[in-house]
Every structure is written in structure tokens, then in C-alpha cells.
Amino acid sequence: MNILYNEEIDGPLSKVDRADLFAELRQAIPDLLILHREEDLRPYECDGLAAYRTMPLLAVLPERVEQVESILRICHARRVPVVARGAGTGLSGGALPLAQGVLLVMARFNRILELNPKGRYARVQPGVRNLAISQAAAPYELYYAPDPSSQIACSIGGNVAENAGGVHCLKYGLTVHNVMKIEVLTMEGERITLGADALDAPGFDLLALFTGSEGMLGIVTEVTVKLLPKPRVARVLMASFDSVEAAGKAVADIIGAGIIPGGLEMMDKLAIQAAEDFIHAGYPVEAEAILLCELDGVELDVAEDIERVRAVLDEAGATAVSLARDEAERALFWAGRKNAFPAVGRMSPDYYCMDGTIPRRHLPKVLRGTAELSEKYGLRVANVFHAGDGNMHPLILFDANEPGALERAEELGGKILELCVAVGGTITGEHGVGREKINQMCVQFNVDELSFFHAVKAAFDEHALLNPGKNIPTLRRCAENGAMRVHQGNMPFPELERF
Amino acid sequence: MNILYNEEIDGPLSKVDRADLFAELRQAIPDLLILHREEDLRPYECDGLAAYRTMPLLAVLPERVEQVESILRICHARRVPVVARGAGTGLSGGALPLAQGVLLVMARFNRILELNPKGRYARVQPGVRNLAISQAAAPYELYYAPDPSSQIACSIGGNVAENAGGVHCLKYGLTVHNVMKIEVLTMEGERITLGADALDAPGFDLLALFTGSEGMLGIVTEVTVKLLPKPRVARVLMASFDSVEAAGKAVADIIGAGIIPGGLEMMDKLAIQAAEDFIHAGYPVEAEAILLCELDGVELDVAEDIERVRAVLDEAGATAVSLARDEAERALFWAGRKNAFPAVGRMSPDYYCMDGTIPRRHLPKVLRGTAELSEKYGLRVANVFHAGDGNMHPLILFDANEPGALERAEELGGKILELCVAVGGTITGEHGVGREKINQMCVQFNVDELSFFHAVKAAFDEHALLNPGKNIPTLRRCAENGAMRVHQGNMPFPELERF
Structure with missing residues (x-):
């Protein structure tokens, strides 16, 4: 997937003797659940980003802190990498196992x-x-x-x-x-x-x-x-627009008016249609974009905010505005939004979910740029996102069976993220960097900044054993990708070149 | 002041050749304002914590980033410590100069x-x-x-x-x-x-x-x-109580009711009397404690919150509750609070302002403990603080001309902070650690935790040149003070022993 990625992380791969490690773990922690057979490990080969898969060397499922402590001490002494995993729902491959590493599954710590x-x-x-x-x-x-x-x-x-x-x-x-x-x-x-x-x-x-x-x-x-x-009352407004730019501008206007909604979500035409076909939420399928604006708090305050938001929406050129009549309709409005990802999934064999964050005021510009990129790459893009935060989730539709389609989708995704960075935004809002966006980190940060990340990492994990190859790219990876931003022309930490 | 403090920080003092450093700075940055005469340096010998004073070796007042860069490069090459200073209003001695260090005054960066x-x-x-x-x-x-x-x-x-x-x-x-x-x-x-x-x-x-x-x-x-x-409207309620514990409990009750006031401040009898004598704010001088509760937001919401807070205050045993009639009375209520420190200053030749933070629910317990300590040490303590945050500011009254009084005040202050730590709180809320609370950090953190602070520090400042002797105590200081909490009985970073 990610070009120039080298097994395993970006250094020479250290082979671990699985049987030997298993024996030491078994002896030190006799009651530890250790998975080692292929059929047992299979469910753990990926997290929510299923496009990336690696079978771990071993998976351990401790249930007491003392067990975790022993696992870490043993792996530290042997210099075996450790990848922690919670529920495995992450969308950036942050819990992707290493072929020569232990997967530390924390799911049994559930009290x-x-x-x-x-x-x-x-x-x-x-x-x-x-x-x-x-x-x-x-x-x-x-x-x-x-x-x-x-x-x-x-x-x-x-x-x-x-x-x-x-x-x-x-x-x-x-x-x-x-x-x-x-x-x-x-x-x-x-x-x-x-x-x-x-x-x-x-x-x-x-x-x-x-x-x-x-x-x-x-x-x-x-x-x-x-x-x-819990907020005592929550109500939701739905507004239609005849362009995504107008909806994007309305978002900035609402926040600019000093209103902080409990939620402020945007969907474009493709997402609206997908959600409506799937959930029948009552969305206006002819609209180019809708905003869902939830206001929560105490009764009187919410009532007043609704009127203020209505005024802002009218001013911003909304073609229709409706208030969910009751709790049932409110739930229905949100059901459409919350099921938008699977709804889009019904329209295309595969989709790729991006996660960039931008300053809110640049929403119209970035939405326009995304549409242009979508056309250029010949791939449909649906937009469903946390507009109030400037946290965008473009969903790129493609068919993995079509040769080169995945690569084209990935390239388009990369371009969209670079667009986010160009307007002062970032390559991730809430999904993390993980393995997925490791190359874009070379665009986001310069060598000095990456070097400080590595120095901080080394302060806690001298031998870089915890989740290597995620989040912070090695300087070598950035250099080989040609994406490295050298700041003031020098490598500040020669001793960090090994990263 | 702080026992066992060794000039300069806790290592061997490195002597710097002042004339030589001056000459290099002058040559490298011809237009840099450099102060070196005693009369010019005098205003910079302390910050807002005037009990601690040190004349810096030199003070520099750059006005461009390039100048700061050159100053730092020169000091780094010579291994000269650098202490940054803003307006010098800090209350924990964070900008206290070093006798063998450069004071970097950033005041001219004022655009x-x-x-x-x-x-x-x-x-x-x-x-x-x-x-x-x-x-x-x-x-x-x-x-x-x-x-x-x-x-x-x-x-x-x-x-x-x-x-x-x-x-x-x-x-x-x-x-x-x-x-x-x-x-x-x-x-x-x-x-x-x-x-x-x-x-x-x-x-x-x-x-x-x-x-x-x-x-x-x-x-x-x-x-x-x-x-x-800006909030469209702000109103303030004043409530009287016949004990500080009752007022403390009311604070927890207000927050527990789901109301987040714009400000929630508490003053005890001594503070009330001092402020009233000074400002004539209309405070009830017979009360053991008052709460000032400001509610801000939109008109209707504020009106409703006022009624909810009134109900909570009545339930909590307030002996009187009054709402500031207008903006003028609101300003007067706050003027008493904002001038409470100088007002207390009029009652005593000297006072020592503490800054501990505790979980809100423990306010009654800690206020009671503070009163007991006050009695034991024979020093009056006035309480004026951000009750809603659990951020306490006990003011210890003493007379520095009385032999041993300062030391007794400092010891009492230390005991109050240890009481804060004992209930799960911290030794500072908003004033920082600086030089003042460096010893209490040995109580707050164990060796492992302090070692990680030093490792993070070293990731950015390998030679410990930036503001040494503040914020994070050396392990040696903690060990010599006998206050060190050794966790699991081992020193995790032998290489950090030099700290």
C-alpha cells in the first residue's frame, strides 16, 4: 500500500524466535492467554482499516496489570516490538500488527x-x-x-x-x-x-x-x-443549500454568530442520496448539500438559539430549513447521518474514508478543490462530516477489482490531504495517523519538528519498541519519499538519522 | 528561602565570563539592547514573587526573532543558562534570574x-x-x-x-x-x-x-x-454562609446540578472584612463565608440559571442571597474580590499567597484542615479563591520583621499544599511551580515520574540551559530533602542521576 514502506518499519527487520518467546511468556505468566495458531491470530490481523493486514507473531490477552508489566519487561529485554490494541475499530491502522512483534490485546480490561x-x-x-x-x-x-x-x-x-x-x-x-x-x-x-x-x-x-x-x-x-x-433538551435543524460552498459558508456564519451547536454536520448530494435510499430519513434529495445543526442545553436557551440559527441560515441562502418536530424525527435525522458511511458503501464496491481538518473559514475553498480533484481522478467523492470542527471526511468511491483503482483512490486521498495542509489544516482530525497517513506526515512536518517527535519518543521508549512504523515517520522514509521539508537546510539531530 | 537550594540550580555552579559574553553578543547583534550595569539590572532581579531575588549576569531585550535566535545560539555554544521573562508578574518565581545566566526579556515583542x-x-x-x-x-x-x-x-x-x-x-x-x-x-x-x-x-x-x-x-x-x-449578559449572585464548610459544599452542589457558572468565587470572613474595609463593596461582614456566582450567556438562559442557583444555595443553607441589581453593583461585587489580595495586604505587613488545587468535593475538608493548621502555627490565613475550579489561594499573614515568621509562614504553606496533595489535588493551580514550589514537586511526583520529566526536558534542551532550577526538581534535591517518593524501589534512569 504505502509506497516505499519497508518490512518491518523502516529499519532492518529483526527476526524473533517465536517458540522461544512463547516459552518465556508461558513460563513467566502461566495463566496468560497467548494466541499463536494461524486460525486464532487471523481475527487480529487488521483493525478498522482492513486494507492493511499483517499477521502478528503472537497475540497476548492479559487481564491483570501485573501480566502486562511482565509482558513488557520480557519484550523489552528481548527487543521485541509491541503493538497495543483495544477494540480494533481504529480507521488508520494504528493497531496493525507487526509480523515480528507481539500484539497486546487490552480487551479483557473491561471493568x-x-x-x-x-x-x-x-x-x-x-x-x-x-x-x-x-x-x-x-x-x-x-x-x-x-x-x-x-x-x-x-x-x-x-x-x-x-x-x-x-x-x-x-x-x-x-x-x-x-x-x-x-x-x-x-x-x-x-x-x-x-x-x-x-x-x-x-x-x-x-x-x-x-x-x-x-x-x-x-x-x-x-x-x-x-x-x-446530560443536556436537558436537544433539538435539530436541517437546512438545504444549492451548493456545497454556500453550506460551508453557513457553517462559518453560525459559529461566527457566537453560537456553539452541540453538533454541526454537513452532507453533500451524493451522501444525501445514499443515506436517503438506505434510511429514508426524509432528506431533500434534490439539495446539493444539507446541514444538520443540533442545539442543546436548557429549554429557553435552545428555543432562542434555534431562532438565531434560522436567521443565520436564511441570510446564508438556505433554500429550506426545517426543525425536527419531535424526538422521533430528531432521531431519524441523525440516523441518516450516522449511517452515511454504510449507506455510501451500498453505492460502490469499495470506499476510502479520509479525515482531514481545516480552518472552518476555508470549507468552501477545500470543498471546491475536492470536487475538482474528484473530476480529475474520475472517482466519485461523497462528503459527510463534522463541519463545525472543520473536520472533513471525504469518502472516495472505487472498485478494488478494477486494476489500479485502489492506487488511484489512495493518490486522490493524498492530494485531498495535501490540500488541507495547504490551507493551514492537518492530515487527520480524529482518526489518527496510524500506518495509513504515515507518508503525509512528511508533508505536514519539517525535519526539525519530526526530530523532536523522535526525541520525545526516545525519552519514553529508547529502543523504539512501542508501535514502530505508525504515527511518526522515520526521517529515512520521508527522505526516500522525496517529501521531506528540510527547514533551514540542515538536519538538526545527526544522531537521529537512524530513525 | 527554599532549604537545601544550592547556587546555582542543584549542580556545580559554572562561572561565566561576563565581559567576554557581552563582547560576543555586542559583536554578533550590534543593535541589541544589553543591560549590564547594576542600576539597570536591579528592576529585573525578581518577578511577582519578590521574596526571591537574584541579579542576572546580563539582561538582553531583543525586538526581532533573529536576535533571539542569535542570543540562543551564542548561549548554547557557551553553555550559558537562559531565563526568559515576559512582564514579570508571575507569582512563583518562574522568571527569577540566575547569577550566572542571561535574562531574556521578551517585553519588546509587543505587536x-x-x-x-x-x-x-x-x-x-x-x-x-x-x-x-x-x-x-x-x-x-x-x-x-x-x-x-x-x-x-x-x-x-x-x-x-x-x-x-x-x-x-x-x-x-x-x-x-x-x-x-x-x-x-x-x-x-x-x-x-x-x-x-x-x-x-x-x-x-x-x-x-x-x-x-x-x-x-x-x-x-x-x-x-x-x-x-462576548457573553451577551452577565449577572452575579452573592450568597452568605455561616461556615466555610457550608459554602464549600454549596460549590460542589452548584456544579453537581449541572450549572457551569462563568465564575464561582469564595471568600472567608477575614477576606470579606479586609475587602469590605478597603472597597466598601457591600459585603456582609458578619458572614463566615460568601460565594460570588456569575452566570453569563444569553438573557433567557441566564435568568433561568439564576433561579436554579438560588434554589441550590437555599438548599445548601445560605443565610442570605442577593442578586446584583445592575451593572454598577455587579462591578462593585467583583471589585471587592479582585482587590482582595491588596486588601488583605493592608491588614498585615506581609502575606504569602498559596495556590493549590483540589477535587471540588474535598473543599470542606481542606478548608477545615487549613483552619486547624492556621491555629497550630499561630498565623492568620485568609481564603479568597476560584472555588468552582477547586483552585485555592490561602493567604498566610505574617510579619517578616518578626524573627522566624517568614520560615513559619513558608512551613505552614508547605503543609497546606501537602494537604492538597493528600486529597488527590496538586501543589499549583495557575501560578506555576517556578522556584517557589520546587521542593513540593518531590512530594507530588515519584522518581519515575520526575525522571520522565527530565527525559522530556533533555529531548529539547540537552544541556539543561533553559530556566534550570525551576519547575522540575533535580532528583538530588528531592533525595537531600528526604521527600523523594521512590516507586518500586529503583532509580529507573541511572544516566539521569546528574539531574
């Missing part, structure tokens, strides 16, 4: 350890599902705010690794804004606590550093998350 | 480079005053949210260094939540960009790592901050 309604927090193990936290908090009228589309399945440990977002992160923040404290095991098996039970912690903000680090700095063994009171 | 109302951001130089950003944004009905009490004087560069908060940070977040991007020069003079114009950036979150790092990782040369729309 909610403490739920404190008064302190408004929950202390959970990393394998607890995102939605399970909100379900456990529901009796207290509380919930955990970040809500990735995969929330029914994805785990909080994976959310921390990817700094997951969701429909509501414009108003309620990303994972990093909703996590108070984590317990971590380093590659050397040391236990450290990052963050605090209080609002702020002194010293360097290592909690924020770990959040979104894609399993490259340590293994999360416990997470304390904030719980928020 | 607002760009103010984009549509993109809702401002791009400013680090020496721009916090309040100046809001003033420049006012014509667009926008403002910059974090508002430390020193906002009229403190600079945004210093705010980033300390991750400054303020009265409104419960609702609007700390500096880290309101900064999008920073330009940084490393100690080696490399320029790097951290963060992005978009909502999220890929790779490790080095922007969050730098925010609050107290000038130990790099020099900030430009800051892009978020601007928020």
Missing part, C-alpha cells in the same frame, strides 16, 4: 472500577467501551461526552491513543479535554500516573502528550474520565 | 500581528499584554477568555509559560484550551511550529507539552489564540 456522581468522574479500565461509560452514568443523569461513531464498540483505551472526537466535540471537546488522569506502563514496565484528580497538574503536561500518541509512548492501564450532566 | 474576526483568532507576539488582546478584539464583540488577575500587565508569552487561568477558567478553560498554535525557538536556535490553525494536529501534542512548561523547553516567539464571542 468500570469506580463511578463517582458527586465528583463527576469514572475510573475505568482501558478495554471498557466508550458507550458503556455513558450507560453506567445514565442513572445519575451524567454521560461521557466524546462520541465517535464507533462508540458502541470502541474502547476508552483506544480513544486515548487516538484522541478520539465525535459529533459533539465542537462543543464538548476531544478525548484530551475529557480525561483527567491515566495510569501508564512504560516499555520498561515502570508504572506512572499522568494527570490528576484536580483541574490542573504541575510539571509538564504528559497527560496531553500521551493522549493521541497512538500507543508509542506507553500502555494505558487505567483511565479517569470526566462525566458531564 | 498584535493579525486579528481575524471571521477566523476568530489573533496572532500576537509574546510580549503582548493579556488584556490588550481583548481590547483589540472588542470592536468585533470578541475577547480572549483566560483572565488572570494580573491581566492588565501580564503578557501572553508568560501566560503560555505558566498555563495561566483566571476567574473564568472553569467555564472557558485554561491557556492551553485557548491557544491554537505557537512559534518556538529551541535552545539551539531552531524554529519550530507547534499546533495548527485547525482544531487538532497530528503527531504528539507538543503544544500542550509546551504550555505550562515554564520556559524550560523553548522560547515562544509568536502565539495564535482563540477569540470567543
Whole structure:
């Protein structure tokens, strides 16, 4: 897939003696579940980005922190790479195994350890599902705010690794804004606590550093998350537009008016049609784009915001605006949006989901550019995304059975991401870099910046054993791809050339 | 002051040849303002924590990024430590100079480079005053949210260094939540960009790592901050209580009811009396404690929240509740709070301002413990603080002319902070660690955790030249203070013993 990728990561492949490693793990941790037969390992060969597949050397499924500690100590001593995996729902290949590495499956750490309604927090193990936290908090009228589309399945440990977002992160923040404290095991098996039970912690903000680090700095063994009171009322407006640019401009206008919706989502014609065919949500199939704008809070405030948003939408040239009549229609409006990906999937044998983030004010420009690229490459692109955050999810439709189609889709995806970077945006919003976007990181960052990433990585994981080949590209990879941005013409860290 | 502190930082002091350094700086940067005479350096010998004073070797006041780059390259080559200083309003001695170091004064970087109302951001130089950003944004009905009490004087560069908060940070977040991007020069003079114009950036979150790092990782040369729309209406409630514990409980109850006030401040009897004598704000001098609760937003929402907060306050046992009648009375209520520190200063020759943060639910317990410690040490303590955040500011009253009084005040302060840590809190909320709380960091963190701080520091500043002796204590300091928490009984990084 990714050109110039070399087995395994970008250095010489170190062969590991599987039988020997198995024997040591078995002896050190007699009750550890270790998978080693091909049929047992098969379900773990990919995560949510199924286009990338690698069979791990071994998969281990510990259920106690002491077991994880022993696994890490053994792998560290043997210099065996370790890839952590939560629920495996990630969309960028962040949990893609290594053929010569151990896959550390944290799924059995699935207990909610403490739920404190008064302190408004929950202390959970990393394998607890995102939605399970909100379900456990529901009796207290509380919930955990970040809500990735995969929330029914994805785990909080994976959310921390990817700094997951969701429909509501414009108003309620990303994972990093909703996590108070984590317990971590380093590659050397040391236990450290990052963050605090209080609002702020002194010293360097290592909690924020770990959040979104894609399993490259340590293994999360416990997470304390904030719980928020459920909004008392939520209502949703749907607006139609006769161009995606006009809808994009309306997004900037709503935020510019000082309104922060609970959710602000956009879909273009292709996505609208796909969703309507699949869900019958009552979407206007003749529209070029729709916006779904949810307002939540207390009754009076929501009522007033609805009127303000209506005025902004009218001013921005909406051709129709409707308010979901009741909770049932609201659920239906959202069902269309939430099922847009599988709906698009029904229109095409394959699709490739991108995840770029741009400054909101450039939405019209980037949507126009994406349409031009779509035409140039001869591949249809559906847009369904978190417009309020400027977090775009172009879905590129293709047929993998057609020779060269996958490569063309990947190239188009790369071009779209480069367009995002060109307007001051980034190559990922909430899906992470993983293996998928490792080459685009060479475009996003210059050599100095990448070198600091490697230096920080080395501070926690000297031998680069945790999830190598993801998130932060080696300088060699960038150089060989010809994409490297050399800043001020020098390599600042000669000693880092090995990366 | 801090026991066991060794000139200069905790290693052997390296003598610098002042004349020689001066000559090199002069030759390399002919138009650089360099201060070297005692009378010129005197104003820079301390920051807002005036109990700690050191004359710097030299002070430099650059006005262009290229000058800063040259200064850093020269100091790096000579291994001369560099302490950055903004407006010098910090309260923890974070900008305290070193006798054998250069003080890098960033005050002349005072231009607002760009103010984009549509993109809702401002791009400013680090020496721009916090309040100046809001003033420049006012014509667009926008403002910059974090508002430390020193906002009229403190600079945004210093705010980033300390991750400054303020009265409104419960609702609007700390500096880290309101900064999008920073330009940084490393100690080696490399320029790097951290963060992005978009909502999220890929790779490790080095922007969050730098925010609050107290000038130990790099020099900030430009800051892009978020601007928020001004709340349309703000009203303030004042409630009286017959015990600090009852007021503390009411704080937890308000937040527990799902209301997020724009500000939620508490003052105890001593603070109330001091403020009332000074400002005549109309405070109830017979009360044991008062709460000031500001609600902001749109008209209807604020009106409803006022009624909800009133109900919670009544339930929590408030002896009186009054709503500021108009904008003038609201300003008066806040004037008492904002001038509480100088007001307490009128009651005592000296006072020592603490800054601990605790989980909100433990407010009653910690307030009771503080009162007991106050009695034990025979020193009066006034409490004025951001109750909603659990960010406490006990003011310890003493007379420095009385032998041993300062030491007793410091010891009492240390005990109060240890009490904060014991309930799961931290030794600083918004004032930073600086020099002042360097010993308490040995209580807050264990050896493993401190070692990772040092490893991260070394990733950016190999020779520990940026602001040494602040924020992160050397392991030797902790060991000699006997306060070191050894985790699992081992020193994880033998090579870090030099720290």
C-alpha cells in the first residue's frame, strides 16, 4: 500500500524466535492467554482499516496489570516490538500488527472500577467501551461526552491513543479535554500516573502528550474520565443549500454568530442520496448539500438559539430549513447521518474514508478543490462530516477489482490531504495517523519538528519498541519519499538519522 | 528561602565570563539592547514573587526573532543558562534570574500581528499584554477568555509559560484550551511550529507539552489564540454562609446540578472584612463565608440559571442571597474580590499567597484542615479563591520583621499544599511551580515520574540551559530533602542521576 514502506518499519527487520518467546511468556505468566495458531491470530490481523493486514507473531490477552508489566519487561529485554490494541475499530491502522512483534490485546480490561456522581468522574479500565461509560452514568443523569461513531464498540483505551472526537466535540471537546488522569506502563514496565484528580497538574503536561500518541509512548492501564450532566433538551435543524460552498459558508456564519451547536454536520448530494435510499430519513434529495445543526442545553436557551440559527441560515441562502418536530424525527435525522458511511458503501464496491481538518473559514475553498480533484481522478467523492470542527471526511468511491483503482483512490486521498495542509489544516482530525497517513506526515512536518517527535519518543521508549512504523515517520522514509521539508537546510539531530 | 537550594540550580555552579559574553553578543547583534550595569539590572532581579531575588549576569531585550535566535545560539555554544521573562508578574518565581545566566526579556515583542474576526483568532507576539488582546478584539464583540488577575500587565508569552487561568477558567478553560498554535525557538536556535490553525494536529501534542512548561523547553516567539464571542449578559449572585464548610459544599452542589457558572468565587470572613474595609463593596461582614456566582450567556438562559442557583444555595443553607441589581453593583461585587489580595495586604505587613488545587468535593475538608493548621502555627490565613475550579489561594499573614515568621509562614504553606496533595489535588493551580514550589514537586511526583520529566526536558534542551532550577526538581534535591517518593524501589534512569 504505502509506497516505499519497508518490512518491518523502516529499519532492518529483526527476526524473533517465536517458540522461544512463547516459552518465556508461558513460563513467566502461566495463566496468560497467548494466541499463536494461524486460525486464532487471523481475527487480529487488521483493525478498522482492513486494507492493511499483517499477521502478528503472537497475540497476548492479559487481564491483570501485573501480566502486562511482565509482558513488557520480557519484550523489552528481548527487543521485541509491541503493538497495543483495544477494540480494533481504529480507521488508520494504528493497531496493525507487526509480523515480528507481539500484539497486546487490552480487551479483557473491561471493568468500570469506580463511578463517582458527586465528583463527576469514572475510573475505568482501558478495554471498557466508550458507550458503556455513558450507560453506567445514565442513572445519575451524567454521560461521557466524546462520541465517535464507533462508540458502541470502541474502547476508552483506544480513544486515548487516538484522541478520539465525535459529533459533539465542537462543543464538548476531544478525548484530551475529557480525561483527567491515566495510569501508564512504560516499555520498561515502570508504572506512572499522568494527570490528576484536580483541574490542573504541575510539571509538564504528559497527560496531553500521551493522549493521541497512538500507543508509542506507553500502555494505558487505567483511565479517569470526566462525566458531564446530560443536556436537558436537544433539538435539530436541517437546512438545504444549492451548493456545497454556500453550506460551508453557513457553517462559518453560525459559529461566527457566537453560537456553539452541540453538533454541526454537513452532507453533500451524493451522501444525501445514499443515506436517503438506505434510511429514508426524509432528506431533500434534490439539495446539493444539507446541514444538520443540533442545539442543546436548557429549554429557553435552545428555543432562542434555534431562532438565531434560522436567521443565520436564511441570510446564508438556505433554500429550506426545517426543525425536527419531535424526538422521533430528531432521531431519524441523525440516523441518516450516522449511517452515511454504510449507506455510501451500498453505492460502490469499495470506499476510502479520509479525515482531514481545516480552518472552518476555508470549507468552501477545500470543498471546491475536492470536487475538482474528484473530476480529475474520475472517482466519485461523497462528503459527510463534522463541519463545525472543520473536520472533513471525504469518502472516495472505487472498485478494488478494477486494476489500479485502489492506487488511484489512495493518490486522490493524498492530494485531498495535501490540500488541507495547504490551507493551514492537518492530515487527520480524529482518526489518527496510524500506518495509513504515515507518508503525509512528511508533508505536514519539517525535519526539525519530526526530530523532536523522535526525541520525545526516545525519552519514553529508547529502543523504539512501542508501535514502530505508525504515527511518526522515520526521517529515512520521508527522505526516500522525496517529501521531506528540510527547514533551514540542515538536519538538526545527526544522531537521529537512524530513525 | 527554599532549604537545601544550592547556587546555582542543584549542580556545580559554572562561572561565566561576563565581559567576554557581552563582547560576543555586542559583536554578533550590534543593535541589541544589553543591560549590564547594576542600576539597570536591579528592576529585573525578581518577578511577582519578590521574596526571591537574584541579579542576572546580563539582561538582553531583543525586538526581532533573529536576535533571539542569535542570543540562543551564542548561549548554547557557551553553555550559558537562559531565563526568559515576559512582564514579570508571575507569582512563583518562574522568571527569577540566575547569577550566572542571561535574562531574556521578551517585553519588546509587543505587536498584535493579525486579528481575524471571521477566523476568530489573533496572532500576537509574546510580549503582548493579556488584556490588550481583548481590547483589540472588542470592536468585533470578541475577547480572549483566560483572565488572570494580573491581566492588565501580564503578557501572553508568560501566560503560555505558566498555563495561566483566571476567574473564568472553569467555564472557558485554561491557556492551553485557548491557544491554537505557537512559534518556538529551541535552545539551539531552531524554529519550530507547534499546533495548527485547525482544531487538532497530528503527531504528539507538543503544544500542550509546551504550555505550562515554564520556559524550560523553548522560547515562544509568536502565539495564535482563540477569540470567543462576548457573553451577551452577565449577572452575579452573592450568597452568605455561616461556615466555610457550608459554602464549600454549596460549590460542589452548584456544579453537581449541572450549572457551569462563568465564575464561582469564595471568600472567608477575614477576606470579606479586609475587602469590605478597603472597597466598601457591600459585603456582609458578619458572614463566615460568601460565594460570588456569575452566570453569563444569553438573557433567557441566564435568568433561568439564576433561579436554579438560588434554589441550590437555599438548599445548601445560605443565610442570605442577593442578586446584583445592575451593572454598577455587579462591578462593585467583583471589585471587592479582585482587590482582595491588596486588601488583605493592608491588614498585615506581609502575606504569602498559596495556590493549590483540589477535587471540588474535598473543599470542606481542606478548608477545615487549613483552619486547624492556621491555629497550630499561630498565623492568620485568609481564603479568597476560584472555588468552582477547586483552585485555592490561602493567604498566610505574617510579619517578616518578626524573627522566624517568614520560615513559619513558608512551613505552614508547605503543609497546606501537602494537604492538597493528600486529597488527590496538586501543589499549583495557575501560578506555576517556578522556584517557589520546587521542593513540593518531590512530594507530588515519584522518581519515575520526575525522571520522565527530565527525559522530556533533555529531548529539547540537552544541556539543561533553559530556566534550570525551576519547575522540575533535580532528583538530588528531592533525595537531600528526604521527600523523594521512590516507586518500586529503583532509580529507573541511572544516566539521569546528574539531574
